[in-house]
Amino acid sequence: MNKTIIAIAIVGVVLVGGYFLFRGSYQSTPVPQISNQQPTTQPSDLEPSVSEQPSQQPPTSQTPEVKENLVTYSNSGYSPSTLTIKKGETVTFKNQSSNSMWTASAKHPTHVVYSGTSLSEHCPDPDNTAFDTCTSIEPGDSWSFKFDISGTWKYHNHLNPADTGTIVVE
Numbered sequence: 001m002n003k004t005i006i007a008i009a010i011v012g013v014v015l016v017g018g019y020f021l022f023r024g025s026y027q028s029t030p031v032p033q034i035s036n037q038q039p040t041t042q043p044s045d046l047e048p049s050v051s052e053q054p055s056q057q058p059p060t061s062q063t064p065e066v067k068e069n070l071v072t073y074s075n076s077g078y079s080p081s082t083l084t085i086k087k088g089e090t091v092t093f094k095n096q097s098s099n100s101m102w103t104a105s106a107k108h109p110t111h112v113v114y115s116g117t118s119l120s121e122h123c124p125d126p127d128n129t130a131f132d133t134c135t136s137i138e139p140g141d142s143w144s145f146k147f148d149i150s151g152t153w154k155y156h157n158h159l160n161p162a163d164t165g166t167i168v169v170e
């Protein structure tokens, strides 16, 4: 037997076999199936998304419609000299002078008229209920006081008692 012929035959068998193997595997590849699936309808497409809540409530204003009751203190004194407010409103005394300001209820030097107590009794006043700053407010700073008692309340700068003014609380 010629070994060369045998070798060629073996190679031929391998090649032919391999060809059919390859072809067979290629043909056995699944044919893509035609999809008959209907697109599923998402409920979220038909209804408004539940997650869309109305926007959150706007932050409630802490100071609704607060009237600015401002008294400025300059080197010529308090302005306006008389200010009328409602009971429970707050007045801000702003020091725009070049000197210290110590706004306090009449009558100098005791400051007893508004609170019924004297300066030595109600100062210091951490609750800020006596109409008395009880300290010096420097130029550029301000001091606020809430009037809870109706009446006509005269006041002055304790450090310069000639400068006076009046708050009318209705």
Ligand SMILES: [Cu+2]
Pocket (backbone or CB within 6 Å): 104, 107, 108, 109, 110, 111, 156, 157, 158, 159, 161
């Ligand atoms: Cu005084």
